[in-house]
Amino acid sequence: MKTELTVIGAGPAGLCASIEAAKNGVDVTIIDENRKPGGQLFKQIHRFFGEKEHLAGVRGIEIGNMLLEDAQKYGVKVLLNTIVWGLFPDLKLGISNGNSVNILETQNIVIATGAAEKPLSFPGWTLPNIMVAGAAQTMVNVNRVLPGNRVLIVGSGNVGLIVAYQLSQAGAEVIALVEALPKVSGWQVHALKIMRMGIPVLTSHTITEAEGKSYVERVEIAKLDENNRIIEGSETKVNVDLVCIAVGLRPLAELCWMAGLRFEYIPELGGFIPLHDENMETSIKGIYVAGDVAGIEEASSAMEEGKLAGIAASVSQGKTDKKKAERDILETKERLRSLRLGTYGDYRYNAKEKIIRKFHEL
Amino acid sequence: MRVYDHPILGKLPDRKEITILVDGKKIKAYEDETIATAILASGIKTLRYTSEKHEPRGIFCAIGQCTDCVMEVNGQPNVRTCITPVEENMVIATQQGLGTWRKVSSKKK
Amino acid sequence: MAKNKQADVVVIGGGAVGTSAAYHLAARGMSVILCEARNIASGASGRCGGQVIHAFARDVNIDKIDYRLKVTRANTEIYKEYQKSFELDFEFRQVGLLDISITEEEFGELERLIEIQRSLGDDEIKLLTKKETLEVMPNLNPDMVSGSRWRESDGNLNPYKLCWAQAVEAQKLGAEILTHTKVEDIVIEKNRVKGVRVKDGIIESEYVVNATNAWSSSLTKGMEVIPVREMAMVTERLPELPPQAFEMLCFGDYAYGATQTASGNYNLGGPAPNYPPDPYDERIYPEEVLRVMSYINTIFPSLEEVSVIRSWVGIMALTPDGMASIGPMPGVEGLFIAVPDGAGMSYAGITGKITAEYICDGKTSIPIDLLNPGRFIGKPKMKWPKPYDITSCHKFICDEESRYKK
Structure with missing residues (x-):
């Protein structure tokens, strides 16, 4: 089995990464171990806060449905009930759906496995x-x-x-x-x-x-x-x-550890966080992270990080022109910045900056 | 207790009713819901007992991460009931310790 | 900070042998610093099957079976003492070991080996027929068994916990354990050990113990070891099966072993069939997992529905003649080598004890002449077979043995 981009986890970050890459013409497969995509969005029945471009006022459950429609529209392949049981050297994934066990070869991976509660x-x-x-x-x-x-x-x-x-x-x-x-x-x-x-x-x-x-x-x-x-x-x-x-969350980073990514302990973001650059690429070329696995925040920023990873993967696949990608990245970063402002945002912004700084020190 | 009417989500949609067997008792469930959901709705909170101290365990994370909710389903131990859907006439048992495996004999020392 | 540190002995390596040496040396009143590049039990010790085997006899060195039995039995006695006095339980259980032949031809091999073992005084070893084997271990696929060799005193332990148990006891006796402290170099001046060089300085010591197993030859010239990639996988916890470990005859294609641990998980392992360019590559490849899973399903069909929860690769070390290298390194005063040959759990306790005896008393309770780590110096460098899997290595050692026995 082969695909250009594999996204692991069909929550807000993973879905956004898939949509963004698929829009650019990348062949995308998104995998989730659950029966239904959407991650934890479908239990978020409250309205989201923030600016209009962050879908403020929309309930998580509705955002989930919007993302699923988009994923379908742009031709993202969705593998549900499928466990990624290993992330191996040379970007090979071990996957299993209970009936068959396969090795999936891919050129880019977005790990968007989310978090679990502590x-x-x-x-x-x-x-x-x-x-x-x-x-x-x-x-x-x-x-x-x-x-x-x-x-x-x-x-x-x-x-x-x-x-x-x-x-x-x-x-x-x-x-x-x-x-x-x-x-x-x-x-x-x-x-x-x-x-x-x-x-x-x-x-x-x-x-x-x-x-x-x-x-x-x-x-x-x-x-x-x-x-x-x-x-x-x-x-x-x-x-x-x-x-x-309700004492906080921790990243579900098992696959990141298995891949051998470099980590740093960032307590403000939930524990050991895989280091990544401005565009979510990790210490292993071709592997990106997005959403809670890259530091505990919330669904809105997870979606923006997913988009960033999706754009970056499209660039690496040569599927988008540089100018357009640069513009898209800039816009996404601006939205991300506005999500990380104020009393509840500054510490996250600083912690995120630290991750990027540590990445460049590697 | 099922939430039939929810101020935001509205009325529970009509779904096909099915029957599952839990420790030999018939329990009502709805198609497409998880085993843990049907069992909790019937009022049962203990899903298994631990192997050494025989302590009760129930739902803990409900998203398939913690494995606290495992039960024996159709003779297979360690099934995560919070993410496994019910099926008509499914046979479910409270798991005692490490469970009873069909194919692995368990002769004691 | 390692700067300005000094001790009587620096032990390099935090595996089963290194922690054992630190414990035994500290128990003899020596001041000990143990340096481990990663964490305790990060190398082969934390990645093996935990089988404690009294002289696993293939043709390699079968003539020395009496000596190897003596050493490994002394090792078991040490584990029993540990169990009485140690704070942490390392789950040592003597549940016996089946060495299984698949074909009739392999069964004939077992008969031949047992005859040699018996003639050399090994009266514990037993030959079991197919029927007897299946009585001991009814879950095996009957089509995959022609008979077995059985030793009742063999068993298994939790190798990870053994390392930690020894480390904790060593610390109680004053040993200092420096994890994430890579020794770059053993400092030698005028043929005498002066200490070890680490990132931020030199740790001075009178003695250095090299217990780095597969990595030992990179720290000590003249040592020869070959790294052998082995893989293991562990299942979810299962109810207790008839408690026998098994090992498939290494001459066949299915050179795999399995042990049920004290907590119920089945630990399955054997040669890692992928051969990456770097023999020290500890990453596992997906093809390896799939191949071994299908082997296990064939050998052990009752585990078919059981989930594998983890798998990994570890680097075992073999020596050119299939004997451990334990003893002072000739030509370097104060340097002691402690490298068992691919059987760490069957040697760790006694190796540490011998190390302490030699350093403290200048003599050992068990003769170690046969294990002289300097025996490869001046010998032609071996051209190891590729791929480096245990089956071909063992065969190679057998074929070439005579060359190394002068």
């Missing part, structure tokens, strides 16, 4: 119905099953805040949201929304224990002092039947 361990954390927040979000928004009725959310980043809102929306009672830091860490617009619903956001609080016979029935929460130590006597037991852990 767990948090405390006594009892393995009990059923203690899950990462995205899992509860998938269950309720995609699968339409409410996993619990009385919910504690751990972590006040955007994921925690949005999931608190969406679980309430679907009929659950969110008892509280605990945050170990002294202030809410997600966007204020999300925080205000859940505060208006009367959901208490307990800053400087943590979960210390979970109990239950066959699933979580009770949790203990406690207040933290300025050194992050539990204040004795502040422990309170609360009856719940669902705990959602």
Whole structure:
């Protein structure tokens, strides 16, 4: 099996990379291990923020459908239910769809494998119905099953805040949201929304224990002092039947490690991040990264990074004229820059710049 | 509990109802949904027990990454139920430890 | 920072042998610095099958079977002592080993080898018929078995954990372990070891132990090893099978082995069939995975539905005459070589102990004359067969053995 560009992961970054390259006439195959493309877009039922060109005001679920239509329109080959089990020397991929195992030879690869949520361990954390927040979000928004009725959310980043809102929306009672830091860490617009619903956001609080016979029935929460130590006597037991852990994400970078890409530890972006240049090309020529695997951000910037990688791959395939590519790259970078502004953007911009700087130091 | 009516997503679309067997019990499911979805909707939260301490485990990531939700499906252990769709008359069992493999004999020492 | 550091002994290599040497030396009261270019167990030790085999007898050096049994049995005794006193469990289990022949002709080979082994005093080794073999390991494909050789005291361990267990105990006894510290050079002045050169300076020491296995010849002139790429793959965890490791007769096409680890995963491995230009290439190629998977399906059809969760390549080292190289390097005072011949897990414990005995006492509890690492000096350089796979290397060693035995 052969293709010019293989995109791994059909989430927002991967789909945008495929569309951009296919538009330029590149022969693109996009692979996803799931039954449906779209990655985590289909659980994002809230409206996106930002400027119009970032599809602000459109819900993630609608963006997903738009991207799928485009991918189809430009002739992207979509392989679903297909696992990439290895990224080997000479840009060979091991793929399998459960029935057959194949080697796919390709000239360019965009790794857009996304992220997974980080767990948090405390006594009892393995009990059923203690899950990462995205899992509860998938269950309720995609699968339409409410996993619990009385919910504690751990972590006040955007994921925690949005999931608190969406679980309430679907009929659950969110008892509280605990945050170990002294202030809410997600966007204020999300925080205000859940505060208006009367959901208490307990800053400087943590979960210390979970109990239950066959699933979580009770949790203990406690207040933290300025050194992050539990204040004795502040422990309170609360009856719940669902705990959602929202303590951040980590890149799903296994294929990047296997390929032998160079990494750098960038805690602001979720951990070890594959180094890449301005146009998302990594330390191995022909391999690009885009989206959360290249540093945890959100869907809007993942899409722009995907476009960048798609354009860069088109250039490497000789499928687009230099002038047009330069213009496209410039426009994409400008949009990316505007997504990384302000309180919630500057640190990401700086971390991203660091990745590029470290790449050029290699 | 199924969310039949959602303020943003609207009413649950009509889907074909099918039956699956979980530990010998008949459970209602809808075509094209995942095993974990149907089982959770029926109120079951424990999908397996760990091999050494026999502790219960349930859904954790729901996107096929953590493997906490594995069960025995049609005699095959370690099936990720959060990403595997149901099929009519599928036989599903709560996985005990490493599960029971059809082809691998498990004579104890 | 390595600058201005000094110790009685610098051990180079953080594999099973290097960590064992560091532990045994520290236990004897020596100050030890271990330098490892990557991390503990990054080379062959962290990539092997973990089989502990008492003198795996092919024609290569079968005449020295009594000596090799003595060394490997002493090694097993050390592992048993470790199990009593070490903090970390390294899952050593003596579950036996089947050495399986596929064809009738190969079974005849086994009969012949066993006869030689018996005549040299190896009375533990047993010949099993096809029926007996399948009783021990019912999951094998009966069409792929004509019989086997069986040694009850063989077994397996978790090689990764062995390295860490030894490293941790060495540290408790005061040894310093420097990971990500590549030794560029062994510093020798007037035929005497002075220390080792690392990136930011020289670590001074009276003794240096070269335990870098496949990389040992690049640090020590006169050493000869050949790097052999081997691959392994590990399955998801399975319920406990009848606990026998197996190894396919190396003369055949299917020179593969399998072991169920203590945690239930099956570890399957054998020659890496792809031959990249660089024999030290530790990357695995997709063709290798597919080829070995189809072999395993043939040999072990009951694993057909089982998922492989990881696969990798490691570099094993063979010596030109199939014997380990353990001992002082002639002509360089203070330099000790500790390189077992492709059987690290069967030698690691005793090699470290011998190293410590030699350095501390000037003599060893087991004679090591046969393992003199200087025995290749002045001999014609071997033209190794290509590709460097274990089957052709073993055959080559057998054919050429006489040349190396004077």
